[in-house]
Amino acid sequence: MHIPxxxxxxxxxAALYGGILASWYLCLRRLKRVxxxxxxPLISVFAAFAFVVMMFNIPLPGGTTGHALGVTIAxxxxxxxxxxxATSLAIALQALxxxxxxxxxxxxxxxNMAVIGSAVAYGCYRxxxxxxxxxxxxxxxAAGVAGYLAANASAxxxxxELGIQPALFHDxxxxxxxxxxxxxxxxxxxxxxxxxxxxxxxxxxxxxxxAYLQVADPALLRQTSGLGGRDLGSTxxxxxxxxxxxxxxxxxxxGILATGKxxxxxxxxxxxxxxxxxxxxxxxxxxxxxxxxxSGLQRMASVWTSPFPSYAPAFVRSAALGYLLSAMFGVxxxxxxxxxxxxRLRARPRLEQDx
Amino acid sequence: xxxxxxAGATLNSLxxxxxxxxxxxxxxxxxxxxxxxxxxxxxxxxxxxxxAVALAHKIAVVLALFxxxxxxxxxxxxxxxxxxxxxxxxxxxFTGIIALPAVFLTPxxxxxxxxxVTLQGLCTAAMLVSRVEAAVTLTTVLVLSTPWTxxxxxxxxxxxxxxxxxxxxxxxxxxxxxxxxxxQMFESRQSRTVGVIEGRQQRKLAARTAGVLMSKxxxxxxxxxxxxxxxxxxxxxxxAEHSGIHTRDWAxxxxxxAIAVIAIRAGW
Numbered sequence: 001m002h003i004p005x006x007x008x009x010x011x012x013x014a015a016l017y018g019g020i021l022a023s024w025y026l027c028l029r030r031l032k033r034v035x036x037x038x039x040x041p042l043i044s045v046f047a048a049f050a051f052v053v054m055m056f057n058i059p060l061p062g063g064t065t066g067h068a069l070g071v072t073i074a075x076x077x078x079x080x081x082x083x084x085x086a087t088s089l090a091i092a093l094q095a096l097x098x099x100x101x102x103x104x105x106x107x108x109x110x111x112n113m114a115v116i117g118s119a120v121a122y123g124c125y126r127x128x129x130x131x132x133x134x135x136x137x138x139x140x141x142a143a144g145v146a147g148y149l150a151a152n153a154s155a156x157x158x159x160x161e162l163g164i165q166p167a168l169f170h171d172x173x174x175x176x177x178x179x180x181x182x183x184x185x186x187x188x189x190x191x192x193x194x195x196x197x198x199x200x201x202x203x204x205x206x207x208x209x210x211a212y213l214q215v216a217d218p219a220l221l222r223q224t225s226g227l228g229g230r231d232l233g234s235t236x237x238x239x240x241x242x243x244x245x246x247x248x249x250x251x252x253x254x255g256i257l258a259t260g261k262x263x264x265x266x267x268x269x270x271x272x273x274x275x276x277x278x279x280x281x282x283x284x285x286x287x288x289x290x291x292x293x294x295s296g297l298q299r300m301a302s303v304w305t306s307p308f309p310s311y312a313p314a315f316v317r318s319a320a321l322g323y324l325l326s327a328m329f330g331v332x333x334x335x336x337x338x339x340x341x342x343x344r345l346r347a348r349p350r351l352e353q354d355x
Numbered sequence: 356x357x358x359x360x361x362a363g364a365t366l367n368s369l370x371x372x373x374x375x376x377x378x379x380x381x382x383x384x385x386x387x388x389x390x391x392x393x394x395x396x397x398x399x400x401x402x403x404x405x406x407a408v409a410l411a412h413k414i415a416v417v418l419a420l421f422x423x424x425x426x427x428x429x430x431x432x433x434x435x436x437x438x439x440x441x442x443x444x445x446x447x448x449f450t451g452i453i454a455l456p457a458v459f460l461t462p463x464x465x466x467x468x469x470x471x472v473t474l475q476g477l478c479t480a481a482m483l484v485s486r487v488e489a490a491v492t493l494t495t496v497l498v499l500s501t502p503w504t505x506x507x508x509x510x511x512x513x514x515x516x517x518x519x520x521x522x523x524x525x526x527x528x529x530x531x532x533x534x535x536x537x538x539q540m541f542e543s544r545q546s547r548t549v550g551v552i553e554g555r556q557q558r559k560l561a562a563r564t565a566g567v568l569m570s571k572x573x574x575x576x577x578x579x580x581x582x583x584x585x586x587x588x589x590x591x592x593x594x595a596e597h598s599g600i601h602t603r604d605w606a607x608x609x610x611x612x613a614i615a616v617i618a619i620r621a622g623w
Contacts, residue, residue: 004446005490006483010409028518040518041583044525045533045576051526052533053565055372057364059557065361073569089526096506097527098375099442099494103402104409173463175475177412180457180483208562209569217570 005102017107066201147206400611411622
């Protein structure tokens with residue numbers, strides 16, 4: 001999953017460096033606010049640990065071995081902010097010290113494994129473990145699933161970055177200048193190995209380490225347990241999150257400013273309209289679309305009719321108001337499902353005592 | 356690799372990493388062109404050349420930069436044998452496997468009648484392999500000619516935040532300690548093992564070893580924190596700054612940037 005130099009175009013690398021620099025800045029700020037002094041040795045030593053764990057050959061079912069990323073356990077113990085920093089440091093050391101992964105692609109590798117890996121690992125672990133006691137078996141399963149999904153999400157991000165290269169960067173004769181395979185080849189090629197070996201290695205090491213910590217040092221699991229321990233960098237308040245959600249809701253009408261159709265979001269009628277056909281041709285490497293929509297697309301398009309087509313309920317005349325209402329409706333549904341899930345999980349009896 | 360020898364395989368990985376780091380430190384102490392330059396110039400110069408490799412659209416330009424990387428390596432007491440074993444063969448094996456199907460899968464003009472090999476496919480594969488080889492060779496020249504502490508000081512001079520530089524330095528220091536601890540744990544386990552351990556037990560063993568290593572890491576971080584506090588650390592990071600850059604370094608930096616600019620203009 002470590003993308004070497006030469007596989008991604010400089011503009012892709014620059015965009016992902018931008019993303020990772022913003023993430024590092026945010027992480028350092030969040031961590032400094034809570035633990036000004038202790039955080040430096042903790043993150044450093046944990047990065048060294050993650051680096052060494054990446055060299056472990058994890059035995060997998062079927063007689064092979066695989067390497068773990070270490071991002072899931074770093075996130076579970078240090079929280080998402082600390083997890084991003086520790087994993088990024090380990091990846092930077094691999095690139096700068098051992099030449100594993102590139103210098104121009106360091107931002108992409110850190111973004112895929114540290115940011116996406118950590119976010120997916122944290123989200124899955126918190127969602128699946130919910131309010132379960134620190135010593136419960138459910139936390140082991142949650143860590144395993146989080147590890148599996150984090151490794152695969154990171155791999156998928158890398159596959160997408162590699163897969164968009166041939167469409168965006170090719171010479172006048174059409175030969176790709178960087179990674180040569182389109183998404184339809186890059187994604188399966190990358191995901192087969194991760195859905196089987198790498199994801200399983202991360203799942204085994206994450207679940208195994210959580211099981212070990214439940215016995216040896218349960219206090220380390222409290223940081224991200226949601227049972228009163230504070231995450232490194234967490235302010236413990238949801239107010240800021242709600243303020244951000246509200247701001248994003250207000251800004252949703254900005255979507256109207258975007259012209260044209262997003263690639264591969266065409267409707268069946270777009271294939272017959274000259275204006276949209278020209279857009280599809282331009283955005284698909286000058287490949288002309290078929291004269292009519294493919295039969296499968298036409299058939300499937302009529303299966304479900306959205307209540308708010310194009311983010312605008314039929315009774316609303318203003319597009320901006322339609323966007324805002326759609327956003328509020330979407331957020332409302334998400335919050336409702338989350339509250340429902342929380343109630344369901346709370347209602348379940350806890351068989352194991354919190355250690 | 357069979358899982359029955361996972362401890363041995365892990366030991367190999369750890370030993371290989373430690374020996375690579377030791378070889379790098381030893382090469383960095385030799386006399387040579389890169390070693391004689393200010394580390395900031397080395398980092399900036401190699402970065403400029405790697406960016407030029409990434410931006411080049413013509414294979415001739417990428418190959419020219421590859422030749423420059425080899426000349427730099429030879430002038431810095433880095434042997435061709437080291438480069439071929441540590442860099443070229445590994446990069447060729449990894450990238451070659453990825454690039455080979457592109458020869459057949461990339462749409463374009465067939466090289467021979469009724470053949471699925473296309474000209475565009477050949478160009479793509481050759482470009483990818485040469486670009487990766489050139490970039491990895493340049494990076495390796497930097498890594499092998501510059502001690503880690505000097506790279507960190509150069510990063511600081513390039514305005515990388517002090518906290519990040521300090522954490523990179525500390526993480527590097529404790530990698531060797533933890534790698535050695537892990538090596539000892541696996542060796543000790545191997546010396547006590549008779550017969551074959553079944554897969555499930557092996558996975559438990561790997562997880563427990565990693566768990567003990569993590570506990571040791573956390574304890575170590577507490578000890579390091581206390582040691583830092585005893586020396587007066589209160590959250591402020593101070594890193595020794597470099598002295599001034601000599602005329603020779605300016606000339607070298609100018610040369611690196613000039614080569615990179617020429618390559619970018621010629622390769623666009």
